[in-house]
Amino acid sequence: xxxVDGNGAAGSLIQVRGLDKTxxxxxxxxxxxxxxxxxxxxxxxxAFMGPSGSGKTTLLNLLGGLxxxxxxxxxxxxxxxxxxxxxxxxRWRARHVGFIFQMYxxxxxxxAFHNVELPLLLTKLSKAERRKHVETALSIVxxxxxxxxxxxxxxxxxxxxxxxxxxxxxxPTFLLCDEPTGDLDRKSADEVMDLVKRLVNEYxxxxxxxxxxxxxxxxxNTTLHLDKGVLVEAGxxxxxxxxxxx
Amino acid sequence: xKFSRLILANLFRKKARLVLTIGSFAVALFLFALLGVVNxxxxxxxxxxxxxxxxSINRTSIINTIPxxxxxxxxxxxxxxxxxHDNWFGGVYQDPKNxxxxxxxxxxxxxxxxxxxxxxxxxxxxxLKDRQGAVVGASTMERFGWKIGDRIxxxxxxxxxxxxxxxxxxxxxxxxxxxxxxxTQFWFQWEYFKESLADRFQGQVGWYTxxxxxxxxxxxxxxxxxxxxxxxPYETKTETESAxxxxxxxxxxxxxxxIMTIGTxxxxxxxxxxxxxxxxxxxxxxxxxxVLKAIGFSDRAVLGFILGxxxxxxxxxxxxxxxxxxxxxxxxxxxxxxxxxxxVTAKTLVFGVLAALIVGFASGILPAYxxxxxxxxxxxxxx
Numbered sequence: 278x279x280x281v282d283g284n285g286a287a288g289s290l291i292q293v294r295g296l297d298k299t300x301x302x303x304x305x306x307x308x309x310x311x312x313x314x315x316x317x318x319x320x321x322x323x324a325f326m327g328p329s330g331s332g333k334t335t336l337l338n339l340l341g342g343l344x345x346x347x348x349x350x351x352x353x354x355x356x357x358x359x360x361x362x363x364x365x366x367x368r369w370r371a372r373h374v375g376f377i378f379q380m381y382x383x384x385x386x387x388x389a390f391h392n393v394e395l396p397l398l399l400t401k402l403s404k405a406e407r408r409k410h411v412e413t414a415l416s417i418v419x420x421x422x423x424x425x426x427x428x429x430x431x432x433x434x435x436x437x438x439x440x441x442x443x444x445x446x447x448x449p450t451f452l453l454c455d456e457p458t459g460d461l462d463r464k465s466a467d468e469v470m471d472l473v474k475r476l477v478n479e480y481x482x483x484x485x486x487x488x489x490x491x492x493x494x495x496x497x498n499t500t501l502h503l504d505k506g507v508l509v510e511a512g513x514x515x516x517x518x519x520x521x522x523x
Numbered sequence: 524x525k526f527s528r529l530i531l532a533n534l535f536r537k538k539a540r541l542v543l544t545i546g547s548f549a550v551a552l553f554l555f556a557l558l559g560v561v562n563x564x565x566x567x568x569x570x571x572x573x574x575x576x577x578x579s580i581n582r583t584s585i586i587n588t589i590p591x592x593x594x595x596x597x598x599x600x601x602x603x604x605x606x607x608h609d610n611w612f613g614g615v616y617q618d619p620k621n622x623x624x625x626x627x628x629x630x631x632x633x634x635x636x637x638x639x640x641x642x643x644x645x646x647x648x649x650x651l652k653d654r655q656g657a658v659v660g661a662s663t664m665e666r667f668g669w670k671i672g673d674r675i676x677x678x679x680x681x682x683x684x685x686x687x688x689x690x691x692x693x694x695x696x697x698x699x700x701x702x703x704x705x706x707t708q709f710w711f712q713w714e715y716f717k718e719s720l721a722d723r724f725q726g727q728v729g730w731y732t733x734x735x736x737x738x739x740x741x742x743x744x745x746x747x748x749x750x751x752x753x754x755x756p757y758e759t760k761t762e763t764e765s766a767x768x769x770x771x772x773x774x775x776x777x778x779x780x781x782i783m784t785i786g787t788x789x790x791x792x793x794x795x796x797x798x799x800x801x802x803x804x805x806x807x808x809x810x811x812x813x814v815l816k817a818i819g820f821s822d823r824a825v826l827g828f829i830l831g832x833x834x835x836x837x838x839x840x841x842x843x844x845x846x847x848x849x850x851x852x853x854x855x856x857x858x859x860x861x862x863x864x865x866x867v868t869a870k871t872l873v874f875g876v877l878a879a880l881i882v883g884f885a886s887g888i889l890p891a892y893x894x895x896x897x898x899x900x901x902x903x904x905x906x
Contacts, residue, residue: 338900341817343817343899343900343903344899344900363822364821364822367816367819367820367821367822368819368821370817370818370819371818371819371820372819376814376817376818378814378903382810382811382814382903384529384532384811384814384815385536385811386532386533386535386536387528387529387532391528391529391532395529395815395818395820396818396819398525398526398529399819399820404525443818
């Protein structure tokens with residue numbers, strides 16, 4: 278269940294309270310996010326929509342521990358991340374967050390296998406165990422046969438599927454997707470979204486996604502709109518209090 | 524080790540750049556080794572000399588002679604064990620380019636004083652019996668393809684004997700006891716030489732080399748010799764062989780300073796070139812570094828990757844030292860006689876590797892530090 282009124286249950290997977298983010302440009306303060314509240318339960322699939330500059334990516338960065346808020350708190354599975362040190366936050370990200378970027382962001386000099394293996398290099402898994410995990414992740418995204426291929430040898434859709442495999446290989450607590458279909462044609466975008474939905478429905482993953490595309494957003498269980506730094510409205514399939522996934 | 528693939532993959536990202544950077548290191552390290560062995564060669568005189576030997580020359584300069592009569596007088600000074608005398612012959616074999624040092628020696632005492640230059644007894648005995656005999660260092664024998672029994676004509680350029688051809692029979696070959704010993708010399712007999720000398724050179728020798736019982740007595744004996752001939756027409760200057768060798772090297776100028784200066788400039792340039800290359804390499808993949816940090820690689824890990832790359836390049840550049848190991852002996856053989864033997868020592872190689880590591884670290888540390896400090900959000904914005 279997703280709520281934006283700050284009255285979510287104490288056991289929410291992600292709990293955001295009074296979140297502000299202000300950037301300073303020259304002498305001017307720019308308020309990107311203002312007093313934002315959000316509760317997301319395990320297994321939710323949330324899409325954030327909004328015009329450019331509305332703060333979607335900033336919100337995603339804050340939820341992923343890539344940036345720190347000006348005010349407010351973010352708790353994930355009981356861990357309050359807003360006051361973690363830079364090093365601790367890095368370790369937390371490795372354990373809890375899987376990132377999927379618009380431009381895939383694969384390392385071009387590594388094969389699909391070794392790109393997917395990267396997050397596992399931070400664990401204590403043996404080489405054989407890492408191999409097993411990578412093969413599993415690549416088979417989930419349907420690229421088991423392409424593990425030796427380099428990014429330049431894959432299509433955009435395949436690259437994004439490798440990026441998804443990299444995001445899920447260490448079994449993170451939740452996935453953050455920043456315009457995951459923004460660089461893909463419709464067919465590839467549909468394939469990627471089918472995959473994301475499978476991760477939610479079959480594997481119980483929690484997914485928070487930023488998108489400009491209403492067709493893509495419609496596939497989420499909940500759509501939230503960000504406007505001028507405020508979460509103003511739940512999606513078409515959501516009541517004003519975001520009263521549960523449909 | 525599990526990160527080595529990432530480091531190597533990033534290194535091979537631009538193969539031409541990698542080859543050129545490693546090549547820069549290799550050339551610099553080759554030059555480092557070459558400068559090192561040239562410096563060693565010039566300073567070796569002071570290193571390989573015997574601690575129990577003194578050299579006594581004419582106080583005015585080494586080109587002025589001193590009387591042969593001093594020999595027996597010096598030998599009587601307490602603490603003196605052996606004494607031998609030499610003259611510089613200054614000869615030319617076929618062409619002035621074929622330089623090698625020729626010495627007129629005192630066969631009676633040569634081997635007692637220079638015991639590290641070894642001649643087989645049978646060859647030495649043949650030399651003693653042959654008035655025109657010569658003993659030649661193994662390096663010079665190899666250089667000219669000579670063999671025992673060959674007859675060698677050499678013309679001197681001094682003593683007013685320019686028109687008199689000297690001919691020598693090679694009776695023996697000497698080898699140094701240590702690799703750094705000079706094996707380029709050509710020795711022949713005082714008796715053969717002196718019969719051609721003009722009256723004004725009769726009874727005059729170039730210098731004395733004196734072997735003493737105890738190196739600790741060197742200052743006392745040197746002082747005793749010089750005091751004995753003070754205010755005579757042929758005053759002497761006696762010093763340890765080490766001091767004599769150092770003084771000889773100084774005549775060529777401050778070679779060590781020159782070599783240090785060249786070496787420093789080379790490595791500083793290498794540092795700038797490699798540092799710039801590493802900085803470009805990091806800038807080109809700012810976004811990828813942001814991704815690594817986003818998925819959980821720590822700042823220190825990113826610092827380690829960049830430093831790992833620069834140090835790996837530096838170590839790969841040590842191929843220049845291997846090249847030096849192969850090329851310098853060849854160069855040394857081709858320069859025989861013109862320069863002392865050029866030997867690549869373990870010390871040179873170790874210093875070369877250390878220099879490479881230091882430059883590798885120094886060239887990588889600034890780009891690595893900036894990569895470490897990189898904000899993930901800013902890095903991910905770069906395309």
